[in-house]
Amino acid sequence: MTTAERIEREQETGPGAGPTPVAVPAARATGCPFDPAPALERAHREEPMTRATLWDGSSCWLVTRHQDVREVLGDPRFSADATRPGFPFLTAGARQFASGNPSFIRQDDPEHARLRRMLTADFMVKKVEAMRPEVQRIADDLLDRMTEGRHAADLVAEFALPLPSLVICLLLGVPYGDHEFFQKHSSVLLSLRSTVEEVDLAQKELQDYLCGLAESKRREPDDGIVSRLVARGELDDAAIASMGRLLLVAGHETTANMTALSTLTLLRNPDQLARLRAEPSLIKGAVEELLRYLTIVHNGLPRIADEDVTIGGHTIRAGEGVLCVLNVANRDEEVFPGGAALDVGRDARRHVAFGFGVHQCLGQPLARVELQIALETLLRRLPGLRLDIPFEDVPFRHDMGIYGVHALPVAW
Amino acid sequence: MRVLIDQDKCCGAGSCVLSAPEVFDQREEDGIVLLLDAEPPAALHEAVHEAAAICPAAAITVEQSERV
Numbered sequence: 001m002t003t004a005e006r007i008e009r010e011q012e013t014g015p016g017a018g019p020t021p022v023a024v025p026a027a028r029a030t031g032c033p034f035d036p037a038p039a040l041e042r043a044h045r046e047e048p049m050t051r052a053t054l055w056d057g058s059s060c061w062l063v064t065r066h067q068d069v070r071e072v073l074g075d076p077r078f079s080a081d082a083t084r085p086g087f088p089f090l091t092a093g094a095r096q097f098a099s100g101n102p103s104f105i106r107q108d109d110p111e112h113a114r115l116r117r118m119l120t121a122d123f124m125v126k127k128v129e130a131m132r133p134e135v136q137r138i139a140d141d142l143l144d145r146m147t148e149g150r151h152a153a154d155l156v157a158e159f160a161l162p163l164p165s166l167v168i169c170l171l172l173g174v175p176y177g178d179h180e181f182f183q184k185h186s187s188v189l190l191s192l193r194s195t196v197e198e199v200d201l202a203q204k205e206l207q208d209y210l211c212g213l214a215e216s217k218r219r220e221p222d223d224g225i226v227s228r229l230v231a232r233g234e235l236d237d238a239a240i241a242s243m244g245r246l247l248l249v250a251g252h253e254t255t256a257n258m259t260a261l262s263t264l265t266l267l268r269n270p271d272q273l274a275r276l277r278a279e280p281s282l283i284k285g286a287v288e289e290l291l292r293y294l295t296i297v298h299n300g301l302p303r304i305a306d307e308d309v310t311i312g313g314h315t316i317r318a319g320e321g322v323l324c325v326l327n328v329a330n331r332d333e334e335v336f337p338g339g340a341a342l343d344v345g346r347d348a349r350r351h352v353a354f355g356f357g358v359h360q361c362l363g364q365p366l367a368r369v370e371l372q373i374a375l376e377t378l379l380r381r382l383p384g385l386r387l388d389i390p391f392e393d394v395p396f397r398h399d400m401g402i403y404g405v406h407a408l409p410v411a412w
Numbered sequence: 413m414r415v416l417i418d419q420d421k422c423c424g425a426g427s428c429v430l431s432a433p434e435v436f437d438q439r440e441e442d443g444i445v446l447l448l449d450a451e452p453p454a455a456l457h458e459a460v461h462e463a464a465a466i467c468p469a470a471a472i473t474v475e476q477s478e479r480v
Binding site for chain 2: 073074113116117120121122123124125126127349350354355356357358359360361362364365368
């Protein structure tokens with residue numbers, strides 16, 4: 001689209017569309033690393049549905065209100081298929097990531113539902129609740145090792161990352177010994193700085209690795225997810241590898257960053273930390289509140305309209321892209337009064353930190369159990385836990401699709 | 413209150429089970445929602461409304477009884 005065409009289009013969409021589109025990804029303010037980017041919050045205050053410009057000069061809609069985000073993500077007229085012309089991407093690397101071997105996260109029903117239903121039993125609440133003793137044992141082992149003869153460590157490297165990594169490897173039937181390999185490639189796929197070539201290479205390495213794994217499970221089956229997908233006989237190895245890659249990448253980065261960022265947030269909110277320590281039974285609600293407050297999928301979930309749809313008083317035309325800004329929606333005052341503050345006693349269950357609609361995070365019951373156990377165990381076992389570097393020096397993941405911290409040096 | 417579920421819509425996210433485990437469960441083989449109690453007692457109404465509100469796939473419908 002030329003500039004003239006874009007201006008014409010914006011004029012057509014009415015005065016509410018605003019004259020100055022917001023550039024995304026938008027930078028967070030220095031000093032407020034837990035808060036959404038000021039440009040996105042301002043857009044929400046001034047016009048909850050506005051236009052955004054992307055890295056390649058294209059534009060899309062920016063949806064920031066909680067109700068509108070739920071409507072878009074819950075409406076099958078919005079497609080998650082990234083191969084459609086006009087689909088909004090945050091970087092060239094993200095476009096490349098979406099173009100090769102897409103998993104069901106980038107497909108629409110009925111194919112999406114067919115593939116997703118092959119996995120729903122593995123992540124159902126009862127199944128995951130039954131894993132609590134195992135997750136607890138992993139958390140305790142990691143903390144035993146981290147604290148043995150020491151009083152300082154990087155919480156990301158020694159606890160927050162290995163915990164979900166060990167669990168997802170166990171579930172998938174992936175050898176944990178290979179974790180450095182797939183953590184490295186997983187980071188490349190989620191970095192906003194990765195070049196197209198780097199994304200291509202990481203994709204290929206992971207795809208080949210998981211195809212090889214599927215092949216080995218055919219010879220030596222176990223009770224992991226990859227092995228069971230092979231045994232079903234409905235998918236070829238490339239499709240199994242795509243599914244395995246989604247679970248591996250999603251299982252790693254999300255819970256790891258939520259654990260580390262939640263710990264830091266609690267250390268920065270000592271009254272909330274004290275309350276949680278005094279009332280450990282608050283942990284389930286506190287985890288929901290931390291999910292809401294931090295919303296680590298922080299740059300917006302992309303969709304594209306299949307037909308003209310009216311949302312929040314604006315008509316999104318067929319073929320137009322949409323970014324649903326989850327972190328701003330999760331602080332929408334209409335749903336979460338005082339939402340800019342962390343309140344571990346709040347009922348935050350309506351948050352959209354896991355997304356919304358049929359693509360909502362499949363692994364959320366597992367993420368909840370992991371987060372509840374990780375935080376409860378950490379706070380109980382390390383009563384003197386504190387940040388071991390100045391807050392200003394904490395390396396926040398501004399450069400990643402999943403927000404968090406690259407490292408979290410702590411002492412106890 | 414009368415609760416209706418649409419298993420074809422369900423995406424197996426499981427949030428209903430966390431909100432109201434007395435009313436909702438998941439099928440062992442594929443995690444799809446199961447309705448345990450179509451007319452839950454008043455004490456559970458708030459939890460059921462919450463489950464319907466947070467269901468990502470809009471698979472839960474709540475009909476208010478005409479009797480108050």
